[in-house]
Amino acid sequence: MSDDSRPSRTERGTEPRTAAVIPAAGRGVRLGPGAPKALRALNGTPMLVHAVRALAASRAVSLVVVVAPADGAAEVKSLLDAHALPDRTDFLVVPGGDSRQESVRLGLDALPPDYDIVLVHDAARPLVPVDTVDAVIQAVRDGARAVVPALPLADTVKEVEPARVSGDPEPVLATPERARLRAVQTPQGFDRATLVHAHETVTDNVTDDASMVEQLGGPVVVVPGHEEAFKVTRPLDLVLAEAVLARRRLNDGF
Ligand SMILES: Nc1ccn([C@@H]2O[C@H](COP(=O)(O)OP(=O)(O)OP(=O)(O)O)[C@@H](O)[C@H]2O)c(=O)n1
Numbered sequence: 687m688s689d690d691s692r693p694s695r696t697e698r699g700t701e702p703r704t705a706a707v708i709p710a711a712g713r714g715v716r717l718g719p720g721a722p723k724a725l726r727a728l729n730g731t732p733m734l735v736h737a738v739r740a741l742a743a744s745r746a747v748s749l750v751v752v753v754a755p756a757d758g759a760a761e762v763k764s765l766l767d768a769h770a771l772p773d774r775t776d777f778l779v780v781p782g783g784d785s786r787q788e789s790v791r792l793g794l795d796a797l798p799p800d801y802d803i804v805l806v807h808d809a810a811r812p813l814v815p816v817d818t819v820d821a822v823i824q825a826v827r828d829g830a831r832a833v834v835p836a837l838p839l840a841d842t843v844k845e846v847e848p849a850r851v852s853g854d855p856e857p858v859l860a861t862p863e864r865a866r867l868r869a870v871q872t873p874q875g876f877d878r879a880t881l882v883h884a885h886e887t888v889t890d891n892v893t894d895d896a897s898m899v900e901q902l903g904g905p906v907v908v909v910p911g912h913e914e915a916f917k918v919t920r921p922l923d924l925v926l927a928e929a930v931l932a933r934r935r936l937n938d939g940f
């Protein structure tokens with residue numbers, strides 16, 4: 687029994703509830719001119735809808751909080767209302783901020799109290815398979831405080847002295863041992879208190895949520911990622927995403 691003599695969740699035999707925050711407020715500058723990236727179509731369906739469906743495909747995820755472009759929350763809400771999403775999953779839409787970090791924090795602020803596990807998933811990774819989502823959730827349920835899916839690198843990586851003028855040659859400083867490097871994806875999964883504390887405490891600009899936990903000395907573990915969880919960043923990624931969807935349709939016999 688827990689201190690206040692109420693049965694704990696484990697004693698009641700219930701699983702901790704899991705919510706997903708999907709930052710989708712970016713412009714998609716690297717993708718080129720057009721609508722905000724999350725609203726651009728992949729095979730006729732907005733990228734964000736693919737991403738929400740990918741997370742809602744996990745039976746463990748009972749709430750999805752979408753962080754929309756600051757001036758587009760109403761549009762995103764209608765978009766989600768218009769697309770078939772599983773009945774068992776609730777949805778909230780909140781306006782985002784100027785950086786990914788701020789958008790995630792605004793999503794966390796909107797979470798109701800009764801969620802203990804939080805996933806943070808880029809709308810820009812619309813094709814993550816449900817097995818990857820479930821593996822991240824399971825690792826948190828098993829006791830990890832911060833979990834990231836990741837893949838080994840195919841390229842050798844060099845650390846350089848960045849050029850002052852774009853296009854100038856850059857001196858190489860080091861070649862990190864590739865076998866120890868991983869390319870990190872989302873969803874990243876957290877015990878809620880750990881993630882909220884990290885967002886309240888770390889003020890540096892970081893490129894993922896797990897690195898905030900690392901900065902505070904918290905343990906972060908890696909589980910296997912998936913090649914289809916790649917991030918749509920540049921125009922060529924759209925071609926790859928459409929090809930993945932075409933392959934899935936073939937495999938599903940459509
Ligand atoms: N102010 C921001 C910036 C980014 N994101 C989200 O964070 C995820 C990862 O960001 P990235 O791929 O870099 O998206 P963009 O910022 O849109 O891309 P770019 O840097 O090319 O503009 C995306 O789902 C994006 O919508 C966000 O919610 N709020």
Ligand SMILES: C[C@](O)(CO)[C@H](O)COP(=O)(O)O
Binds near residue numbers: 869872894
């Ligand atoms: C969170 C992330 O997708 C992990 O790889 C990545 O760091 C986001 O970076 P971006 O520059 O905001 O796309």
